[in-house]
Amino acid sequence: MSAVPVDFDPMLRRAMRAADIRPPPRAAEPLPAPSDWSFELIERYHERIKATAERFGLDTYPNQLEIITAEQMMDAYASVGMPVNYRHWSYGKEFISTEKNYRRGHMGLAYEIVINSNPCISYLMEENTMGMQALVIAHAAYGHNSFFKGNYLFRMWTDASSIIDYLVYAKNYVADCEERHGLDAVEALLDSCHALMNHGVDRYRRPSRKSLAQELADRKDREAYAQRQVNDMWRTLPAKPEKAAEESSARRFPEEPQENLLYFIEKNAPLLEPWQREVVRIVRKVAQYFYPQRQTQVMNEGWATFWHHHLLNTMYDDGHLTDGLMIEWLKSHTNVVYQPRVGDRGYSGINPYALGFAMYTDIKRICQNPTDEDRHWFPNIAGSDWLETLDHAMRNFKDESFIGQYLSPNLMREFRLFAIVDDEKQSELEVSAIHDEQGYRRVREALSHQYDLGSREPNIQVWNVNLRGDRSLTLRHSQHDDRPLHDGAQEVLKHVARLWGFGVQLESVNGAGDVTKRWSVPAPPP
Amino acid sequence: MFQQIIDRRLAGKNKSIGNRERFLRRHKDQIREAVKRAVDGRGIRDMAQGEDIHIPRRDIAEPIFGHGQGGKREMVHPGNQDYVRGDRIERPKGGGGGGGGSQASDSGEGDDDFVFHLSKEEFMQVFFDDLALPNLARTTLAETPEFKTHRAGYSSDGTPNNLHVVRSMRGAIGRRIALGSDARRELLALEERLIELQTAAGDQTEAIAEVEAAIAVLRARIGRIPYLDPIDLRYRSRVRVPVPTAKAVMFCLMDVSGSMDEARKDLAKRFFILLYLFLTRHYERIDIVFIRHHTQAQEVDEQNFFHSTETGGTVVSSALVLMEEIARARYPTSEWNIYGAQASDGDNWHHDSGRCRELLANNILPLCRYFAYVQVAEEEQNLWDEYSALSAESKAFAIRKVTEASQIYPVFRELFKKEGAAA
Numbered sequence: 013m014s015a016v017p018v019d020f021d022p023m024l025r026r027a028m029r030a031a032d033i034r035p036p037p038r039a040a041e042p043l044p045a046p047s048d049w050s051f052e053l054i055e056r057y058h059e060r061i062k063a064t065a066e067r068f069g070l071d072t073y074p075n076q077l078e079i080i081t082a083e084q085m086m087d088a089y090a091s092v093g094m095p096v097n098y099r100h101w102s103y104g105k106e107f108i109s110t111e112k113n114y115r116r117g118h119m120g121l122a123y124e125i126v127i128n129s130n131p132c133i134s135y136l137m138e139e140n141t142m143g144m145q146a147l148v149i150a151h152a153a154y155g156h157n158s159f160f161k162g163n164y165l166f167r168m169w170t171d172a173s174s175i176i177d178y179l180v181y182a183k184n185y186v187a188d189c190e191e192r193h194g195l196d197a198v199e200a201l202l203d204s205c206h207a208l209m210n211h212g213v214d215r216y217r218r219p220s221r222k223s224l225a226q227e228l229a230d231r232k233d234r235e236a237y238a239q240r241q242v243n244d245m246w247r248t249l250p251a252k253p254e255k256a257a258e259e260s261s262a263r264r265f266p267e268e269p270q271e272n273l274l275y276f277i278e279k280n281a282p283l284l285e286p287w288q289r290e291v292v293r294i295v296r297k298v299a300q301y302f303y304p305q306r307q308t309q310v311m312n313e314g315w316a317t318f319w320h321h322h323l324l325n326t327m328y329d330d331g332h333l334t335d336g337l338m339i340e341w342l343k344s345h346t347n348v349v350y351q352p353r354v355g356d357r358g359y360s361g362i363n364p365y366a367l368g369f370a371m372y373t374d375i376k377r378i379c380q381n382p383t384d385e386d387r388h389w390f391p392n393i394a395g396s397d398w399l400e401t402l403d404h405a406m407r408n409f410k411d412e413s414f415i416g417q418y419l420s421p422n423l424m425r426e427f428r429l430f431a432i433v434d435d436e437k438q439s440e441l442e443v444s445a446i447h448d449e450q451g452y453r454r455v456r457e458a459l460s461h462q463y464d465l466g467s468r469e470p471n472i473q474v475w476n477v478n479l480r481g482d483r484s485l486t487l488r489h490s491q492h493d494d495r496p497l498h499d500g501a502q503e504v505l506k507h508v509a510r511l512w513g514f515g516v517q518l519e520s521v522n523g524a525g526d527v528t529k530r531w532s533v534p535a536p537p538p
Numbered sequence: 539m540f541q542q543i544i545d546r547r548l549a550g551k552n553k554s555i556g557n558r559e560r561f562l563r564r565h566k567d568q569i570r571e572a573v574k575r576a577v578d579g580r581g582i583r584d585m586a587q588g589e590d591i592h593i594p595r596r597d598i599a600e601p602i603f604g605h606g607q608g609g610k611r612e613m614v615h616p617g618n619q620d621y622v623r624g625d626r627i628e629r630p631k632g633g634g635g636g637g638g639g640s641q642a643s644d645s646g647e648g649d650d651d652f653v654f655h656l657s658k659e660e661f662m663q664v665f666f667d668d669l670a671l672p673n674l675a676r677t678t679l680a681e682t683p684e685f686k687t688h689r690a691g692y693s694s695d696g697t698p699n700n701l702h703v704v705r706s707m708r709g710a711i712g713r714r715i716a717l718g719s720d721a722r723r724e725l726l727a728l729e730e731r732l733i734e735l736q737t738a739a740g741d742q743t744e745a746i747a748e749v750e751a752a753i754a755v756l757r758a759r760i761g762r763i764p765y766l767d768p769i770d771l772r773y774r775s776r777v778r779v780p781v782p783t784a785k786a787v788m789f790c791l792m793d794v795s796g797s798m799d800e801a802r803k804d805l806a807k808r809f810f811i812l813l814y815l816f817l818t819r820h821y822e823r824i825d826i827v828f829i830r831h832h833t834q835a836q837e838v839d840e841q842n843f844f845h846s847t848e849t850g851g852t853v854v855s856s857a858l859v860l861m862e863e864i865a866r867a868r869y870p871t872s873e874w875n876i877y878g879a880q881a882s883d884g885d886n887w888h889h890d891s892g893r894c895r896e897l898l899a900n901n902i903l904p905l906c907r908y909f910a911y912v913q914v915a916e917e918e919q920n921l922w923d924e925y926s927a928l929s930a931e932s933k934a935f936a937i938r939k940v941t942e943a944s945q946i947y948p949v950f951r952e953l954f955k956k957e958g959a960a961a
Contacts, residue, residue: 203600362616469605498607500602
């Protein structure tokens with residue numbers, strides 16, 4: 013147990029209580045607010061924001077602010093926001109389409125990108141005005157940063173201190189492979205891995221933490237060992253006939269279905285060479301790194317938005333910010349948290365910034381000014397210290413459970429949320445619940461469910477490998493509410509077959525346990 | 539806590555260039571096809587530009603497992619206006635998303651092409667892919683073989699033979715003045731004080747001795763300032779500037795007689811433009827000489843070359859004579875690589891064709907690196923016959939027939955195949 017990091021100590025991570033905070037004396041004069049930023053000004057604003065954040069006890073990784081140009085921002089977009097990544101054509105595609113949209117004015121670039129690393133890197137775009145830089149610093153360097161450091165999913169699944177090192181290693185390794193085995197071979201392999209990226213994560217098992225040095229040291233052993241294991245499993249020495257028959261019926265492989273397809277392939281695919289296994293592993297690791305982000309969109313963006321709003325407002329109250337600067341960032345803020353209604357032009361689902369921001373704000377309200385309804389729905393938090401409650405909410409939930417726990421009737425009314433059931437057996441859609449007394453629980457449950465990755469992404473598992481026969485791999489899709497797979501499945505299967513080296517089948521199984529559809533891809537030509 | 543702001547703006551733009559290259563590489567067949575189409579269809583003036591490439595969505599899709607339509611699902615939406623529980627709504631067309639716009643855009647199954655812009659350089663890269671002029675090895679290999687030394691001011695570093703004495707001494711004087719000025723000022727003051735003491739009444743021997751000692755120290759210090767220090771030395775700086783020998787002149791010869799209609803001229807135009815673009819890849823400086831002819835030849839500017847109309851008979855040799863005159867007068871072969879490009883409909887005064895061949899064989903081809911002739915008409919006349927005979931003999935002479943725009947590109951590939959790949 014000695015390996016438990018120190019900051020798991022409950023005493024140390026006890027949140028600051030709002031009641032303990034004493035506001036400092038009002039500043040004599042506000043910080044200068046020209047529209048152009050300068051390094052000196054950023055420094056001064058940052059100091060002030062930092063002091064304010066510390067007053068509220070935001071626990072962050074050290075910050076590293078980097079000024080970049082719009083082109084560099086597009087570069088960062090293209091490599092999924094990371095400062096360094098291995099090369100692949102799909103990132104080139106991403107870059108080209110981002111660049112095109114940006115040049116034609118179809119989209120603005122994000123004001124910031126923040127990287128979950130230690131130190132936490134925030135990109136500030138050179139085009140931003142001083143007010144925007146202040147907003148970005150409060151949002152990214154304190155909001156997101158504290159979320160990365162505090163939320164349990166990130167603590168469990170990502171190792172902020174080693175990610176950059178690992179990506180550098182990954183980039184070099186892939187480049188090395190390209191040199192040794194040719195661009196085409198590596199590209200094809202990465203294509204196949206990317207197709208399974210969403211199914212290359214451990215959802216429940218916690219990974220061991222390893223430093224890069226360990227990773228490197230382990231790699232050699234792993235290559236040798238893995239190959240031996242694989243060879244062992246596929247041993248083709250003739251066994252005694254009657255025993256073989258007995259074994260094949262008795263032994264099933266894998267013994268239990270496996271959810272992590274890439275892991276299974278890395279460890280068991282019979283024909284992969286050691287370098288290919290390592291590339292599969294790299295893609296898997298990167299997928300795992302991004303897994304928490306996909307599950308905490310509302311919480312993460314909401315938290316950062318809540319805090320930039322709160323920090324900058326507090327600074328204004330303390331007399332540090334001018335009116336002009338406030339108007340400037342508030343304009344961006346309101347754009348970011350705008351929620352179009354269903355049927356409006358530009359409606360594309362629920363805006364995670366809007367929902368997250370509203371929820372944290374609402375929790376704070378419940379703590380400070382609870383109504384009878386709030387006391388009834390949230391007896392534990394109504395009237396409690398808001399800072400502690402918010403801290404707890406940020407640390408211990410993901411989107412699904414966060415909404416399930418904290419979405420209040422008040423907010424459902426405010427957003428005028430309603431649920432629609434779309435059942436293919438019915439000719440019409442049905443409004444199943446709205447924001448009224450009978451509907452609150454149902455709406456909340458439905459929304460919470462909507463953010464469950466398990467229901468958003470098809471549940472596909474490794475079902476069986478025909479060990480004694482044609483070595484084919486069978487995957488099984490367990491339908492969720494009878495929702496079928498879309499037609500891309502056949503294409504993905506080709507990729508699976510390329511990795512596996514033999515034929516691959518996919519069965520789609522409905523709630524009753526009947527196979528409703530099958531796909532099959534023959535073994536790829538050697 | 540240590541905090542920092544890092545200015546990354548100067549570092550690493552174009553980090554994605556490697557990714558972009560991989561993208562282009564993956565779709566090179568489509569791009570090549572698109573470039574070919576562009577070269578066929580484009581106006582001449584637009585040739586040296588980028589091109590929008592369309593790639594069908596399905597070719598760049600990255601498949602992943604996802605949910606399709608159907609089954610049962612419950613979606614929550616904001617902004618309810620007048621629905622109550624149990625209301626039934628007609629299924630929106632084009633998707634069972636219950637009004638969910640995100641569903642439609644996520645799937646990315648739209649039929650729109652993925653369009654992106656190929657830059658001018660990339661366009662040309664594809665266009666000229668694996669083309670190279672014959673007999674070019676020498677010039678290409680020694681792209682900048684000659685250097686010329688130029689004076690370029692002075693430097694503090696150099697060889698003794700380049701030492702500039704006057705400059706060095708001037709620097710030394712300045713340094714000596716600057717370094718000794720404090721000491722000299724003090725010395726002067728002390729000397730005055732010495733005189734004062736010596737003339738003063740009373741016993742000053744002790745004070746005098748003290749001042750004299752100080753004076754001695756200062757004199758010694760001044761004396762120790764070096765007369766010439768290594769930092770004073772200045773050398774004449776000479777830099778080696780590459781002299782681009784890769785200069786080329788391209789002679790465009792075109793028949794503008796009555797039989798050359800617009801369509802034929804257009805073909806000829808493309809032919810010249812392509813050759814020009816090709817030369818720009820290999821030479822730093824390219825001159826173009828436009829010679830048009832009917833019965834007489836005339837050197838004109840580009841505008842007149844392509845756009846003025848003339849009528850009359852045709853004497854091809856007149857153009858060749860003029861070309862030789864100009865080449866001998868203005869473009870000595872020691873400095874210039876001479877290329878000739880001739881376009882005609884093959885029509886010629888029949889007594890002239892033999893003379894053309896002689897001119898080419900004896901006078902012009904020895905001057906030229908390459909001479910290409912394109913006939914923009916099908917029928918073979920005596921000029922074609924004479925030229926065919928010549929092309930069989932000479933490697934630096936090539937002829938082709940072209941009757942439509944789409945044939946020009948393949949013609950070029952054949953004209954300028956890489957050496958070794960059978961011309």
